[in-house]
Amino acid sequence: MGKDILLKVSGLHASVGEKEILRGIDLEIRKGEVHAVMGPNGSGKSTLSSVLTGKPDYTVTGGSVYFNGEDLLAMKPEERSWAGLFMSFQYPVEIPGVTITNFMKSALDARRKAHGQEPLSGAEYLRLLREKMASVGMKPEFAKREVNVGFSGGEKKRNEIFQMAMLDPVLSILDETDSGLDVDALKIVASGVNALRSPEKSSIIITHYQKLLDYVKPDVVHVLKEGKIVLTGGLEIIEMIEKEGFDRF
Amino acid sequence: MGKVVDHGNYVPAAIPSQALQAGRGEVLDKVYVLDGNSCPQIPAAVVVDADASVRLTFIALPGSRADISLDVFIRGPHSDVSLSGVFVESGDDSISLNVNMRHLSPDCTSDQLFNTLASGSSRFDFHGKIIVAPEGQKTESFQTNRNILLSDEAQVLTKPQLEIYADDVKCSHGATIGRLNEEEQFYMRSRGIPENEARGLQMLSFISPVLDRLPSGSDIPGRLEQAIRSL
Ligand SMILES: Nc1ncnc2c1ncn2[C@@H]1O[C@H](COP(=O)(O)OP(=O)(O)OP(=O)(O)O)[C@@H](O)[C@H]1O
Numbered sequence: 001m002g003k004d005i006l007l008k009v010s011g012l013h014a015s016v017g018e019k020e021i022l023r024g025i026d027l028e029i030r031k032g033e034v035h036a037v038m039g040p041n042g043s044g045k046s047t048l049s050s051v052l053t054g055k056p057d058y059t060v061t062g063g064s065v066y067f068n069g070e071d072l073l074a075m076k077p078e079e080r081s082w083a084g085l086f087m088s089f090q091y092p093v094e095i096p097g098v099t100i101t102n103f104m105k106s107a108l109d110a111r112r113k114a115h116g117q118e119p120l121s122g123a124e125y126l127r128l129l130r131e132k133m134a135s136v137g138m139k140p141e142f143a144k145r146e147v148n149v150g151f152s153g154g155e156k157k158r159n160e161i162f163q164m165a166m167l168d169p170v171l172s173i174l175d176e177t178d179s180g181l182d183v184d185a186l187k188i189v190a191s192g193v194n195a196l197r198s199p200e201k202s203s204i205i206i207t208h209y210q211k212l213l214d215y216v217k218p219d220v221v222h223v224l225k226e227g228k229i230v231l232t233g234g235l236e237i238i239e240m241i242e243k244e245g246f247d248r249f
Numbered sequence: 250m251g252k253v254v255d256h257g258n259y260v261p262a263a264i265p266s267q268a269l270q271a272g273r274g275e276v277l278d279k280v281y282v283l284d285g286n287s288c289p290q291i292p293a294a295v296v297v298d299a300d301a302s303v304r305l306t307f308i309a310l311p312g313s314r315a316d317i318s319l320d321v322f323i324r325g326p327h328s329d330v331s332l333s334g335v336f337v338e339s340g341d342d343s344i345s346l347n348v349n350m351r352h353l354s355p356d357c358t359s360d361q362l363f364n365t366l367a368s369g370s371s372r373f374d375f376h377g378k379i380i381v382a383p384e385g386q387k388t389e390s391f392q393t394n395r396n397i398l399l400s401d402e403a404q405v406l407t408k409p410q411l412e413i414y415a416d417d418v419k420c421s422h423g424a425t426i427g428r429l430n431e432e433e434q435f436y437m438r439s440r441g442i443p444e445n446e447a448r449g450l451q452m453l454s455f456i457s458p459v460l461d462r463l464p465s466g467s468d469i470p471g472r473l474e475q476a477i478r479s480l
């Protein structure tokens with residue numbers, strides 16, 4: 001495997017119960033690349049994200065996934081996070097009784113521990129928290145709110161981007177993070193992704209809309225349909241889909 | 250919950266001679282901790298006079314066995330009773346809790362909140378009855394029992410009941426039995442929080458409404474947290 005490959009998915013099959021949803025996915029992402037994944041509703045985009053991040057509901061029935069040369073499918077969800085994988089959820093989950101401050105502190109401490117580092121001091125942590133909240137335009141009072149509880153749709157998405165900024169991932173998967181966002185929030189998501197852009201880091205942007213891709217120009221575009229990648233190419237695909245929909249695939 | 254008004258056969262219960270007394274205007278705030286080795290003397294009955302305020306909290310740490318029966322007689326107006334509890338069970342622990350909240354006087358309030366975490370092959374039984382006598386007009390009485398099963402072998406039986414003989418009251422009761430939410434767990438784990446710790450955060454969040462009622466400076470939240478992390 002070439003040194004610059006960050007993620008290599010080969011012949012990936014996954015099911016829920018008896019139902020096969022991913023039917024042989026091949027995907028190669030190099031360091032520094034941004035990939036867009038488009039496809040009709042129900043084609044398996046979120047399932048692919050969930051399988052990559054290790055959601056227990058899905059059973060992998062075939063294929064392999066290597067992340068930075070490591071067998072991703074053998075890792076627990078938390079180990080995948082420590083290795084630098086992040087997913088912005090299409091439907092962020094509410095965690096009653098756990099504040100954003102405590103949630104992110106637990107997340108950062110656990111990762112630092114896994115890497116043999118001391119936890120951040122309270123003051124260092126709060127400084128980081130405030131800085132990252134400000135960078136995504138979240139009001140400071142959100143720090144004390146319970147994670148996603150009572151958040152508006154847009155606020156939840158913004159919270160995902162905040163967490164992404166805190167965790168500084170190597171590979172970010174954004175599952176329809178742009179859906180339901182106003183123009184300003186969309187720009188924040190775009191600048192969040194662009195801020196992480198570096199020769200070492202990559203992202204997968206799942207979207208139904210051209211808008212976000214205007215701000216974050218992907219290097220590669222894939223079309224996912226019925227659990228398979230049916231087309232891979234460049235920006236021209238986005239325009240084609242915009243004009244003709246997915247019927248031609 | 251709708252009102253069940255039963256104008257029929259209200260039978261007053263006799264007040265036992267051995268009872269914890271909250272005299273007129275008195276404020277009582279007691280915490281009973283069961284921690285396996287020691288089981289405190291829990292009164293079988295509480296008598297509450299006018300304008301009194303009674304708050305009793307029950308905490309069970311793993312390794313406890315108990316059979317708690319509590320009859321509360323609210324017999325003077327404008328008094329308030331709050332009962333709450335956290336029961337953390339493991340192994341073959343067994344706790345049964347039997348509460349009769351008797352509103353015998355008008356204009357009183359009472360509230361009950363019991364949260365149980367049952368692991369291992371432990372067992373929790375709750376029988377809770379709110380009884381509003383014909384004299385208990387303008388009563389407000391609430392009762393909640395929430396339970397989380399942490400294993401397939403743990404058992405919970407919960408039976409909340411209302412017996413209301415007055416027509417101008419606000420009463421409700423509710424009970425739930427469930428498991429820790431797996432969507433929440435996956436969300437936390439995807440952020441790098443290990444599974445054990447994610448479960449710990451969920452359990453602490455589950456008991457926190459009761460902890461909020463404890464006097465500040467209490468060492469109980471710390472002890473419960475430690476117990477939960479060892480489940
Ligand atoms: N846990 C599950 N149980 C049953 N079916 C599931 C489950 N998860 C996904 N599916 C099914 O798998 C298919 C793919 O779903 P998925 O959420 O991956 O689609 P998607 O491409 O993300 O769609 P959208 O654009 O609407 O977000 C759908 O038919 C969906 O109903």
Ligand SMILES: [Mg+2]
Pocket residue numbers: 045046047090175176
């Ligand atoms: Mg989806």
